[in-house]
Amino acid sequence: MQDTGVDLNMNLPQNVPAPEKTCPHLGLSLDPLSLMDYPCAENICYHATPPSSPGEAHQNKFCLEPAHKTCPLFAEVSSKPMPKDISTIRRKRWFHFNIFPWVMGITFVIITGMFYYNWPQIEPNLIVPSLVPTGEQPVIAAIIPITGVSHDEETPTVEISATVTDTPVPTVTSTPVDTAEPTGTATQQSTSTEIPTNTPQPPHALQTPFGFERQYLIHRVLGGETLEWIAKNHGTSVEAIRAANYGMSTSLWEDSMLVIPFNQTDIDGIIPMTAFKVTGEEISIETLAEEKEIHLLQLCQVNDRPHSYVFVPGEWVLIPHLVTPTAP
Numbered sequence: 001m002q003d004t005g006v007d008l009n010m011n012l013p014q015n016v017p018a019p020e021k022t023c024p025h026l027g028l029s030l031d032p033l034s035l036m037d038y039p040c041a042e043n044i045c046y047h048a049t050p051p052s053s054p055g056e057a058h059q060n061k062f063c064l065e066p067a068h069k070t071c072p073l074f075a076e077v078s079s080k081p082m083p084k085d086i087s088t089i090r091r092k093r094w095f096h097f098n099i100f101p102w103v104m105g106i107t108f109v110i111i112t113g114m115f116y117y118n119w120p121q122i123e124p125n126l127i128v129p130s131l132v133p134t135g136e137q138p139v140i141a142a143i144i145p146i147t148g149v150s151h152d153e154e155t156p157t158v159e160i161s162a163t164v165t166d167t168p169v170p171t172v173t174s175t176p177v178d179t180a181e182p183t184g185t186a187t188q189q190s191t192s193t194e195i196p197t198n199t200p201q202p203p204h205a206l207q208t209p210f211g212f213e214r215q216y217l218i219h220r221v222l223g224g225e226t227l228e229w230i231a232k233n234h235g236t237s238v239e240a241i242r243a244a245n246y247g248m249s250t251s252l253w254e255d256s257m258l259v260i261p262f263n264q265t266d267i268d269g270i271i272p273m274t275a276f277k278v279t280g281e282e283i284s285i286e287t288l289a290e291e292k293e294i295h296l297l298q299l300c301q302v303n304d305r306p307h308s309y310v311f312v313p314g315e316w317v318l319i320p321h322l323v324t325p326t327a328p
Helices: 056-063 066-070 099-126 227-232 238-244 285-292 296-303
Strands: 026-028 043-045 142-145 157-160 168-177 187-196 216-220 257-261 273-277 316-320
Touching: 043 056, 056 066, 216 316, 227 238, 238 257, 257 273, 285 296, 296 316
Parallel strands: none
Antiparallel strands: 026 043, 142 157, 168 187, 216 257, 273 316
């Protein structure tokens, strides 16, 4: 071979390293050793704390080019948060607006506002109204059989009010009179006599105030009622209701029976009582006092009944507890 005296390797670079095209701190979120060769959000800069994606314009100018060495973040010795001007220069994304949650939220706010401003008109219709105190004695109608009549006659029924008095009732009796001489016909002679009788009193029912100096009624608790609501609608207070109910629990249960001091807010003089319903057969007030081991006079006073009164099945009775009776 002819020696031309020309070194064939003189055109190749000698000991010059090939320039790095991409930034060594750039990588994928799941594979830091790999990257996308085009600007995208998947390329993460691990020289920032926390690692985040530079803007696409910054990647195109620095990260994916040999000019990455001139990147302000690359020149930092220690990692630091990515500057805002680098992280925010990225491809714009369309904001996906979902209208359904907004519509539901606005509807909820409108309905809530309507309930808030109209609550005074809505509240009275949410709970079944109870007896509202008016300061007057209510008239409660009841059908009571008249006692003391002959078993051969049909027992009549009368409608009476809750306020009754003892009045003489005139009765008309018809007696046949036989004449001295038979005439073949019988004549009737009517005589009018006044026999004092006691007009029957109606039995105590729920929501019926009874008593003389102090009035009480028995209330069945409805769903959603509170002691404050019950006290407000019966002219009393929570303290008075608790004082009138013997052994009352702290919880208020639906369908439970409460003794309500009607139009009474002061607890002084209120007797603790329980509501009792007569079942089975009739029972006299004296017998009931013996069975419950309470003073007869006290039982008559709280129920506004005489000593000779007889309770009928289904009638409600107030049973006093541990209070010394006072003389009438």
